[in-house]
Amino acid sequence: MNILMVDDEPIVRNAIANMIQSMADYYDVLTAEDGEDAITKLKKKKFDIVITDIRMPGVDGLKLAKYIYETHPKTYIVMLTGHADFEYARTALQYKVVEYLLKPTSMESVKDIINNIEMMIKSRRSKSEIDRLREKNLLEKRVQDLFYEMPVPYYDESLFPEFQSIYLFSITMKPEELRKKTIRFSIKNIISDVMNELGTSIVVVEESHLSTVLFSYEDQSKQVEEVLKNISSAIEQILKRSCEIGIGGVSDQLHEVSELYKKSLMELGLYKEEVSVENGKSNDSIHRLIRSVIEYVEKDYSKEITLTSLAEQLFVNPNYLSSLFKNEMGVTFSHFVTKTRINKSKELLRETNHKIYQVCKMVGYTDQAHFSKVFKAFEHTSPYEYRENNKPQQKHSQ
Template sequence: MIIILNILVVDDERFVREALTEAIREASVEYRIAGEAQHGEEAFRMIQAHPVDLVITDVRMPRMDGLELCRRIYEFNPDIRIVLLTGYADFSYARQAMKYHVSDYLLKPCDSVEILNVIEKHAEEHKLQRFQRQVEQLRHSHVLEKHLNDLLYGIPIPYFNQSILPAYQCIYLLCMAMKAPMSHSIWNEQQALNAVKNISEEWLEPHVKAVGIMEEDHLVIYLFNEKKRSLSEMETVADELHAVIRNNLKLLVQIGISTPAQHQSEVPRRYRESYQAMQTALQHSDKHIYTYTEVGREEMPGEDEVLDMSEKGKRRVVEHMLQVIDERYPENLSLRMLADEVYMNPTYLGRIFKEDTGHSFNYYLNLVRVRQAKRLLEDFRIRVYEVCDQVGFKDPAYFSQTFKKYTGITPQEYQNSRQADL
């Protein structure tokens, strides 16, 4: 059963409270009576102790009246909705509570249908707000995971998204892979790793902020520690997590643990450490967890493997640039601007872009702009100068020159030819 609305009823008249709570309980299984209170003081104690979404309260009550309760609720949690029940003589007095975001006013005596209609309205609004929060949380999680995935390969988090990182004093990285064989499992390797990711994030939450990143054949877990923790502490946490995975999912994983990173710039190196420690764990059956300090420098990846990691990083940088161009081509984009966003040298950034795409940044940007311009020019009602502005060219003469360079004809000639074909 899903509880949509937790409702607190406040009135100094017992029969009013009982009649109202009975009507609410019978109206819908999605409503829960969070409590009944006979005055504001009692109500506010309940609000502090239990989740409450909606308060239905009388105005005139002993100990603490409805207006003071509204003020206290607003200062404690302005998201709690309030419905005031008031007599005709008190209505103008009750309207003082508008500054405390009171949602509705109902004049006594009011029947149960009127009250239930108001409650239903708030339930729908509350449901919509909760859905919007869930969507926003998913969006935040997706963006965070994308940036953390890039960070593994040396792509810094853009300065405008720095605040997305959880607070930390140090970061440890765990690499996990399935211990072969997996023939007994009901999952394939990717499904198993995804299940490990979910249970790991959930179980680690009370200990440390954990974010899992899925790779092709292994899982990387960031451990953001708000205080400095020793490697031995991380080993203990990893050992307990291993037992949780084994007991709950019936899966065996091998784990590698990095040394701590004090700054995000150290993450690519720590990733390689944890990856190598995991590979050692996979090659040895004596234990399921290895730390990088146990593996030693002599067993770190060779130059070819490190170069391969770097190539992955370059590819991710280029993918990011292509996405930015596709999404932001109307803006005044420049290679330096993108380089500043990812904290990279613009010359180096331009070189790896050309190595991967075969084109310079400016050539590719103009190619995308011309492609979009051709699409817009299909509509003969739009003016060439309007298209010029919409695709990111600020100078119509330069737009015409560039368009002809890529297509062999001017924008006006292209539009005329398309109109003639109709």
Template sequence: MKILLVDDEPFALRTLKEMIKGAKNSWEIVDAVEDGEEAIAILQKHEVDLVISDIRMPAVDGLGLSKYIEENFPKIKVILLTGYKDFGYAQQALRCGVVDYLLKPSSFGSLFESIEKIENCILKEKYVNRLRKKREKDILEKRLDDLLFGLPIPLYDDELIPRINEILIFTCCIKEASALQVGWVEINAYSAIKNIIEEWFLTFGQAYVIVQEQHIAVIVFFNDSEDKRLDYKEILSRLYELIRVLLKFELLIGFGFPCSNLTELPVHYKESMYAMEEARKYNVSTISFYGDIEQNTDEVKQLEKKYEGKKNRRVIEIVLEKMRTYLSEDLTLKLLAEEVYLNPTYLGRIFKQETGESFSSYLINLRIEKAKELLRNPALKIYEVCEQVGYNDPAHFTHVFKKTVGITPQDYKMRS
């Protein structure tokens, strides 16, 4: 934890610094200054977690500093120290977001206890924040995966999309997966590539890497600065070389034209896949740009067929996830088709192609399997299980359960 000390009494400041510095290894003194103005200058240049300040100082006092911190650095915690037993000061301090208010001469034990509590609070906040960012990133990658296949993003996830200036999408795969060195598994190799790519593009913007079947798709949102003057071929060449040096294997990279609209992603994703397949086909260039390729009609048709297959699988994944999540509700093929913007008849056809079962048959089996799981819970009544798996009529539930399992829910519950 990074701590800034502020006190206009040099001896008190020096003592405070030495005592805190030696109290715990995780407590780092960023600086020790003698007035609020100096403290503000430090805050503008350095990362600080906690400010411990005297309240009575010339120019900018402790309350003024606390107010400045609350308005400009709300995540920074503040402890105020004062020799004045003034309740009014304490009230003002709390209004300025001060975490603790200690009277001088306060024992170092009390101060250390307060610092310890604040450190635990900061660590918890940082953990929660990291967890939130990880979840948001995972959700965004799923939504971008949907966009690659023309599936819309739910309105409540719109805010997760980075500000768009220019987008580049490229796909890549390991040139010869069979030639991976001992110790490498393909999925782990792609995870390593993902980490390198995400870090590499931080210089230019934000990259999201989505692992697909036997390749990865990379969507890069570029910064505003000088993006239009960037040489994408040069950037990808340098990235290719970095991965070759660090991981000791080569990639095949294909990329299409950049765009500025998310709705164009499916088109440019297909371009990048076609370019990557061309690189694989001729094995003469590890980086291929769609704009440099002479298109072959049959190969384009094959790519479209392959793309549609991937899209259908992605659609069914979404549908199955919604079925499991909303199992207790009145699920219909028409309702789910609206969720993925498809015709119900077409969805029913690709559902059977991908799962081997009709939608209605799959839904019944899903509900019965969930019902069997719930019936093993002695605390649940049969009518409660019935409701939780989407049946409003217990008699109908019993009929369907017996037809599927061979015995009634009551008998199944007794045997469990």
């Protein structure tokens, strides 16, 4: 932590500076003999804390505080003053002076003030990091929306980094490897580190791959090709695993990102154009994400299932997944889950001797009355009546 001690009295200045320096090895304490000297040092170096006397010739403590307030807003100011000048020093509140030290000061007072400010600095840096991560996550979601052609007003060009060109590529490896969070996290970090110098890179993690969008001020096609080799080599050296890279290409239009994304997945064999078939869709014509959703619901219909939890597992935006499901299947996700449960309950009612309350629990319902109500809404009959009307024919002995 960088601290500047300002006082025109050498004995006071050096005594307090030495006192602070003795408190922690990581404190870097410099001194200035007056306000003018302090401003000169502030122009050359950033300081976390400036401790300044109020009464100094030329540029006094108030003028120095005003300068720091206007030019170094993240620097904390501590005013050093005597009892006679305390009320005068209080006028510096407008310059965000955070603490006051009364002369003569004790080591305990100095230590308490420095510790309090250090805690404020750590808190501010922590909040800044949280805000940065939140903004980065939001930007990743915006880019993911571009992949799936989410229309305006879901995104606006002003929400994205400035660019002249957009470059996109995707990376995949063996599914069992990519399922590991540590592997996905490491690949994402490798890509971000290597792409950093070319512009603003956004890495979106999905179920079977990671896709990177580079926003650049110029066409980086040639540089990116070299960078991709470096990424592949880094993954092989650091993670001891091989990867495949699908190149989507370059564009200067946001609305073309979806086509670049599809192209990159096609190169990896992860995307197929939908093929319409008579009397509905074949399994291959259903979007891969929706196939994953269907498989999950058909396997775990007895558990609590939410679209949000599935979206998290598939690394996609919940709004996008909801919209895609409706477009692909013609019904909402909620309707599909309910229909799956009712179909399974019909099978159990026909082919087993389980009591209705047991069937209710087996298909994911905790309230039998609610289950019966939903069943009747779909089948226009109660579970009991359905079982009675669909009993297997008994064979009569000769």
